[in-house]
Amino acid sequence: MSVQYPRLVLATVIGLAILLSACQTASDSREGQAPAPLLLISIDGFRHDYIEQFDSPTVDRLIEEGLYADSLHHAFPTKTFATHYTLVTGRHPGTHGVVANNIWDPRRKSRFSLGDREAVNDGFWYSGGEPIWVTAEQQGLTAATYFWPGSEAIIDRTRPTHFKPYDGRVPHEERIDQIVDWLALPDAERPDFLTLYFSSVDSRGHGSGPAAPATLAAAEEIDTQLGRLLEELEAMDMLGKINILLVSDHGMSEVSPERTIALDEYIDLSKVHVSDWGPAAQIWAGEMEPAEIVAALADAPHLRAWQREDIPDRYHFDSHYRVPDVLVEADPGWLISSKPYMANPNPPRGMHGWDPALAEMHGIFIARGPGFVPGARSPAMRSIDVYALMTHLLDLDPADHEGRLQTFLPYLESDRAPAYQVARFECEAGAVEARIGPAHMSLHFGEHIFVLDRVEDAVDRFEATDLSFEIDDQRASGRVDGTELGECVRADAGRIRRPGTDQTPSH
Template structure:
């Protein structure tokens, strides 16, 4: 379960300004304060609302607050991760985070509040020169494509699974193709009934589409969803506050481990999860 659900179940007040998933009731629970997603709301307005929540009286003030900025993802997709536009977007997001930190400083709580900055994925450069067209190899009438790019989730029609698999298996040197039972265990994506019968995974920087379905924004700019071992898929983690050691650079870690230290900081009992506090406790005081 998400950390805000754990916190709410144990009597804490939580708040979310557009954090993914917070609009949905999970185990019947949502944050005490939340907004339906509207990408047109300026990021500065989101930060000001975070500060307003911190100004509430103790009995109404959230113990855990989340907000989300999409601009880096949007710009990265459109222009690619190595573009000047992405550099400008990074500088802009940095300035917005600066508004938050300045607000904490003015309230004399900068060193009393724990601030965590994370990203959910990286971004790789893609190109019209690196495109795999499935209809070069199979009849699209023989399959249903649940998801396209860069991981194609393919459900063949009845009686067509073996033929489709055989045609795709070694079709392209930059596309790995797996039957459901063959999907590498490290992806943790194999056993659920909804997982497709065939999975086609593009190499880093490549795109999967069809001649009919191709769109310019599918094959230029940037994309994510590639093999998570690729350095370009790595995410960001920065933390500051009384719970964290200062000036510490830690080795990379899987983001599933973040739930445990957040539960520790909030002093709530964690729900069963796949993370480990031992994996990240080196960063905690």
């Protein structure tokens, strides 16, 4: 006796069978072609030159066995939430909208600050960019975040499968143990993307000053913990199967009360709204027009003020509506404050937030794992490009971003370390050092380190926003922030070798 199913029921059964079959096929495909897990580690406030100032066997090992960039050039402003969100979205703060640690939203008429847990957990503030954990989760991978700005919020209806609400009191050992436990899960459950975050170096840098003994002691303790992580991964036979990116979100500069500018000596603060202070102040017009504010600050020492439309193009800080009406930036080592706050009995001894090209604002970038050429060295790299790298390593389709994968490709698609060349020039505007890799270069000029891209189909021409540098054998020319360097003459012996012709790094 045959059973006659209604057509609708039969169609439903067939549809479910097809769907289950497709899911099983996708699952089988992923199990067979799953990318190597990726662990992104941030040491907040770890300036690029700290590595040379304390005993760091674990960091040294990562450098020896992986890719080491001279430094990491961040986005403006060099503040923790802004730069961390740039790292995971590939968008500038002026695009993704996390424009500082303290933010004013003029449309919502609301304020974001680090101490406001409700705001920190509200996905509204992060909607201007898609973080890598959202990209991963929406394309079938699993993410696990042990602290990262934005990772506690629901962004585009998505959270990491595993996440930890931020608590700076959690011991470093506990954080390491959780990462190990996640990676020890069965293959089908193990996260594909993970984050790990440490804040102690930043805290010590603020309280004791950059490179102070207490700051370097904090860095040494984290190095020890990372050493334990590598040991655990080796014991699990995982170390050779996971890609690890070690970064920091900014550097640190020394400050003092004697190098502080009281904003209320020049403008009536009751007539404006200042949403963020420090090395850069973000000012919203109230009873004063933006042009009035800029004019009132014209004679103030040790700072520069711009209306929104005049902010230097190199900062990429103009497109999001949370960018303020007026941006004021102090000279390196100087802070913008107010008279009441300057009475603080415990002022900071270290700070960050200035021009990201300043060498002291540069962080670190080290990468180790099956995706990288071991023993490779690179000129300074940009944090804006890290999202593109991570999506490439995880075989994901990236969301809209402003980064450039080409910078990293020579260190991924080679069986030996790519060329690294250093050339020094005396220019009319001052001494310049060019550190050159296959697809980009870093230009060291005064207190600044700029990153420029190699121009396609050009031999030794490099460009970035408001920056250019071209080498013609023993001579060079260039432009920094629209100012010509003048004639540049090679100041050291040797010639620039073309990419791929010299595999020995020059230090």
